[in-house]
Amino acid sequence: MQKPDNDALFPTLNLHDLHQHGAHIHSHAHESGHHHHHAHPHNHVAATTFLSSRRDFLRVLIGSALAEASILELAYHRAAWARAAAPNFGSNLFELQKVSNGVYFAFARPQAAVNCNAAIFVRSKDVVVVDAHSKPSAAASLIAQIKREITNKPVRYVINTHFHWDHTQGNHAYRMTGDKIDFIASSATKQLMSDLAVARMKASLDAVPQQIEDLRAKSASSKSEAEKTSCTEQIRQLQAYQSELKNYTLELPTITFDKSYLLQDPAFDLHLDFHGHAHTAGDVFVFCPQERALATGDASHCWLPFIADAFPHAWPRTLDDVARTDFRHMMGGHGPVQSDNKTMLNMRNYIEELTEKVGQARQQGLSVAEMQKRITISSLRSMRSNGYEASLRRTIAASHVGLGEAPPLQDGINVNISEIYKNLDRV
Numbered sequence: 001m002q003k004p005d006n007d008a009l010f011p012t013l014n015l016h017d018l019h020q021h022g023a024h025i026h027s028h029a030h031e032s033g034h035h036h037h038h039a040h041p042h043n044h045v046a047a048t049t050f051l052s053s054r055r056d057f058l059r060v061l062i063g064s065a066l067a068e069a070s071i072l073e074l075a076y077h078r079a080a081w082a083r084a085a086a087p088n089f090g091s092n093l094f095e096l097q098k099v100s101n102g103v104y105f106a107f108a109r110p111q112a113a114v115n116c117n118a119a120i121f122v123r124s125k126d127v128v129v130v131d132a133h134s135k136p137s138a139a140a141s142l143i144a145q146i147k148r149e150i151t152n153k154p155v156r157y158v159i160n161t162h163f164h165w166d167h168t169q170g171n172h173a174y175r176m177t178g179d180k181i182d183f184i185a186s187s188a189t190k191q192l193m194s195d196l197a198v199a200r201m202k203a204s205l206d207a208v209p210q211q212i213e214d215l216r217a218k219s220a221s222s223k224s225e226a227e228k229t230s231c232t233e234q235i236r237q238l239q240a241y242q243s244e245l246k247n248y249t250l251e252l253p254t255i256t257f258d259k260s261y262l263l264q265d266p267a268f269d270l271h272l273d274f275h276g277h278a279h280t281a282g283d284v285f286v287f288c289p290q291e292r293a294l295a296t297g298d299a300s301h302c303w304l305p306f307i308a309d310a311f312p313h314a315w316p317r318t319l320d321d322v323a324r325t326d327f328r329h330m331m332g333g334h335g336p337v338q339s340d341n342k343t344m345l346n347m348r349n350y351i352e353e354l355t356e357k358v359g360q361a362r363q364q365g366l367s368v369a370e371m372q373k374r375i376t377i378s379s380l381r382s383m384r385s386n387g388y389e390a391s392l393r394r395t396i397a398a399s400h401v402g403l404g405e406a407p408p409l410q411d412g413i414n415v416n417i418s419e420i421y422k423n424l425d426r427v
Contacts, residue, residue, distance in 0.1 A: 119295035126156035132170035139170030161297025163192035171251035175363035188282030276318035277311035295325035302335025
């Protein structure tokens, strides 16, 4: 097991300097994200009606940002990328919840553009944060909130559980605090960030001008004051995102490992482990044995899984391995903190069952559209077991409070069918 190497030294720049240097402090639902060159639409059931809603703007915006994923996939998983600005720097974009001694959960508020949570571990002299959100302004806001509500200790390590934009694009804010900082991730995650992060970010920005134009046209033709107000707000958020990300700086991991890594401290230990392919090729789980707290990123959370970059056959086996960990608290990348392994088990069973059904349907020669007609909520045993369907409906609805109507659950399942079909042979 690897241990930390020598501390890296970074240029000193405090948060006041961050503002003065033009990093605009503004504040998705990435049901998964969470989730790149230009997307190519797949044949999806009910895509026409889904596109006709206010979400079609969000879908097209994000569609160019994720190679190999369809417009519908991106809409469902990244539906709030356009809500890219926090109202003001220092606003509480997160609800900070104490999980255990020295362990906190930063639950992303649904009105924010930062569509991932964070786990916070307060050690004897410093802080470790798991995941960094979709933009530096969101991470800077969390840094300020930690100082106001938890501790003045500096953040020493940021762990990126995987490479997706909504967990890594905020890294730069930590570099700019002036404190010593290292970014930790698996070797696979660093490679994926190096290969894909900038291209995906640029693709998202390239889509913004057309989306602003479409929103203005939609507002001009609308007779609904509520819709006009929504369009105006979305335009503001798009412009804020565009302004902030045009000077985006990619911060790659400074410490990497293949299998496991240990952060030791008198307060408690943190075990960083790669258990196998899952949501991506490099997912890391962070476990604190003394407090029985586990941070899972997007490999296990309370929303439907995002499978566009995933390994559908391997993912359940990976979660089986993780489930052997003696954890009491599970802090996922999306949705509320959990006090048992029920959520992990539900997601595991759903992925396994859906993968099996898609594989069987492919052997029968069915198209994706035909699969989406056949594989429904009522046909899935995993949806009926252990309260999974009801739990998903609650958490998805909660994630959209103030952000418009949540998409139907079946739409998300249709997305997963398409994603699994595309990745069925990945190992």
